[in-house]
Amino acid sequence: MSEVKPDTRDSELAPPALAAALAETWRTPVGLWGVLAAVDHKIIARRYIVTAFAFLALGGVLALLMRLQLAQPEARVLSPDRYNQIFTMHGTNMMFLFAVPVMEAMGVYLVPLMVGTRNIAFPRLNAFSYWIFLAGGALLWIAFVLDMAPDVGWFAYVPLSGPQYGAGKRADIWAQMITFTEIAALAVAVEIVVTVLKQRAPGMSLDRIPLFVWSMLVTSFVVIMAMPAIVFASTSLILDRLVGTHFFNPAEGGDVLLWQHLFWFFGHPEVYIIFLPAVGMVSAIIETFARRPVFGYLAMVMALIATSILAFGLWVHHMFVTGLPRLGQSFFTASSMSIAIPAGVQVFCWLATLWDGAPVFRTPLLFVIGFIVTFVIGGLTGVMVASVPFDTQVHDTYFVVAHFHYVLIGGAVFPLLGGIYYWFPKITGRMMSETLGKCSFWLIFVGFNLTFFPMHILGLAGMPRRIYTYQPDMPWYGLNMFVSISSLVLVAGFLVFFIDAIRSTRVGVSAAENPWDAPTLEWATASPPPSYNFAEIPVVNGLSPLWDQPGCLMVASGLRTDRRELIVSTVAAAKPQVREASPRDSIWPFWAAVATTVMLIGSIFTPWAVVWGSVPVAIALIGWFWPKATPEDES
Amino acid sequence: MALLPSSVLAGCTGWQSAFDAQGASAISIKQLMVLMVVICSVVWALVIAVLIRALWRGREQVERSIGPDPVIERRTARVVVAAVTATVIVLAVFTVVSFFTTRALTLAGHDDLTIKVRGQQWWWGLEYLGPTPDERFETANEIHIPVGRNVRLQLEGIDVIHSLWVPGLAGKQDLIPGRRNELTLRAERPGAYRGQCSEFCGLQHAHMALLVIAEQQETFDQWMRSQRERATDPSDAEIAAGQQVFLSRPCAACHAIRGTSATGTNGPDLTHVGGRRYIAAGLLETTRGSLAAWISDPQTLKPGNNMPMVALSADELRSVSAYLASLK
């Protein structure tokens, strides 16, 4: 489209010509180059989501292997060594390669659309983030295939993971995989924070931000404050193992519990990093399907913020049996309990929304109903284990395993699946099947409860977690067999979901712009959105723009079409400030990721990899930032 | 959640179960647990009732409401505030009750007996500390305690972190290298209480059980006295041959048998191994046959454990297991 002259404004072009001109400007090149150089947030997010779901399937297969081994006493399906690798892989994979990335990816896809901008802030960083995430995942799974997977649990307590007891490179691979996923998550967090604060559509003041966007903003701040702890922890673990530092060695002034403090200072907020975006999805879905705005917007926002702040004050509840002063621990009982207040506020507001709304029972809403039923169970068992004496009986037993699967699957995966059904048309342009959707919902809901509810009882009946087998004279056999069989129902449900998703990308019914009659901006553009998201930047003057003015979107004009332009607005009132340029595609983030990967993997083996490896990293970064002669670089 | 009470609570006890509380701590924790489970079940039932009602009600409506009626909104707000207030009250009750339960557990009075427990991969070393040094003695994997007395366990992690958990008697406590923890047990009724390591500690975390045997004071005193004794001398030729095998083979490098020249400390003290109910941290019941099975191939029975296979002839194996079985 070279006929578009420099400095052509959108107002000068008729709609079809405008679309063509924007499409040319925002185009991602085709072919291998395009794949490696893409910076479109939708393309990156799609990759992220697909990859994360692939990890879910892999992690689920590991879960099945564990269930196979545990179905009978003294089974010999897996050797103890393999079992230990598998539960470590399962936990690590589910937390670091599935749950956190998939939530961030949903944010990467939806936040720019929901705030009415054309691309995420720092799109190249976004591309970089995906490659790094992929490399981290590949590292872990290749290690697993080579029988070198970590075998120390997803929180890798020292000294078991330390230089003396963690033989080989297994714990190093775990620690370095953490570094990869943390870099990726931090990058996305920065992008989302800046996108939400600075790129909102004109008029979208703080009190008009959709709740999902609020949840992603709050989550991103939690990532920013929590992840440095695990980066430092995993780095010092590698240093202890590789160059003989003594952070965790009590014989030389280090401390074993220091690891636990560092890990859980991150690890507890981590669970809210997974949970808060899910909460945002629930609000979005409830709003659309209860056909009214969420009750108590301000209370919901406050609850999100309160949760994120409290999240940093209760890490010790994972360490109630480590012998810290008992009465000091009571403080952490109180703080852990208090986090149930914002959780309660949210649950009550959702119930109120449904009560005063006119619910439409489509698959997304079903998953949300399933979420409420199961998450409240998980939350209540959370309150139980927050009590120190209660926890001394159930800590590190299947009761805790039940608690966290209820909150993770019931509290985060259910909303996520609902969210996938809900936003699938926006992502692919096609609807998923209602029939298969309901079928998968019921299989998952029933299978889930049958699988995980009995684990509470197993835990109270004395079954510790992370045991590869148990003896025939323990009274756990029947329930374990039951759990294992039920997990097949659960997996069948997931299978139906996967089949439906894959099938619908090709044969699903084509979706209109706004198939669910939803209120937020992502539904104001085509499904799937064009590369530039919006032909004209929306202007917002309410919380539910598409309901306030049905069928008509207020927009602004005056942006250039020959360079990638978007609007930067003020933080609070979202008053437009600048027509800022958004970077074009670039291969450098890919090279930077390759260089970083080489450096990080090398440093598992020798500290010199950091020194020499940083040179190519620096070169790639310079290439990345070195200005190119594009219209975006004008001033 | 509502399913939990009666039926299951009654039906699912075992000898390693928090349901089957027979120790002072476990009993008060169980009361707390029942209270919390019941209240939480009620909370859950209420939430679900409201949810069902809300969904049912909504079916009648068809219109989307973007500008909800302010009167209804205000009424709803009052209900939500009331629910949040109720939540705060319930949480306050839980906090206070667990605080007092914690206090009850910590201030359990003075101790009548102190035992040093060393957790190591994957067995429990025990040292009974008497008032004088020669009343101390070593044993492993089986703790005897007198009923109705406070017994203080000094917990030490030798290699990695372990956690001592005997659910019938008390909550768990970690054994952490470089730190000292304590746990006080008091059994209210005689019996054998199984416990198991509950902090992941490597390959054989699954097979790191221990047994607490609570017995009346006289029986306990008798047991103490016999444990302080050195090992009984061989009473017949086969057993004497077994002792010879034990002392001349690598066994003595790792195991101690008081009264012989075997003083190793890498493995459990075997002075009275024949009198213990289980060998290898709960793996097998102690019989001559199981001893022989263990000694002939510990790595198949408990893969990865720290006792190597020592090649013995069939005769040697027979005699050494007879010898160990005789060490009551």
Next chain:
Amino acid sequence: MKTRVVADFSGLPIHGFRSASVTWWGTLAFMLIEATGFALVIAVYLYLMNLAAIWPIDAPKPNLLPGTLVTVILLVSAIPNYLTSRWAEREDFRRIRIGMVLMSVLGTVPLAVRAFEFPALNVNWDSNAYGSVVWALLGLHTAHLITDLVDTLVLAALMFTRKGDNVRRFGDVQDNAMYWNFVVVTWLPIYGCIYWIPRL
């Protein structure tokens, strides 16, 4: 969907400074991440100190000279740093060039002195936990010195190419100056921690 044009943004500037620039906010976010990291390592230092019977463990106190020298140089560098940022704001290209050269030098000198700081700690990273944590603190800060120096050098080089005279680059100069301030400011608590806490 039908659209109705309600505003015209053709008059908006096409590049913003400071809080109107997304890179500024990005830099701020990264500073928040790194500040959290520094705070954590200091917390770890205090935690380990709290556990130890004597502190420093088995080592003499660190020598004050090199660290103090670095502190002085860093503090002095804040002045030209401030000026460079001002010149960037005024789009004074000639002075920006001078400022960037100056800042490249003032970035290199503390790094050179830093090389003498590590031996002046009087302890090795693998001697004990005290050694590990002071090396971690110093190493972490040095990593920041190096990254910002590289950034400064690249920007300085850019200023002497055709692409230099561009308001966007001036914005980058400002962000770089802000980041240098961050590197200077975070050094102060670290300096206090490494050199003065053992002397308390």
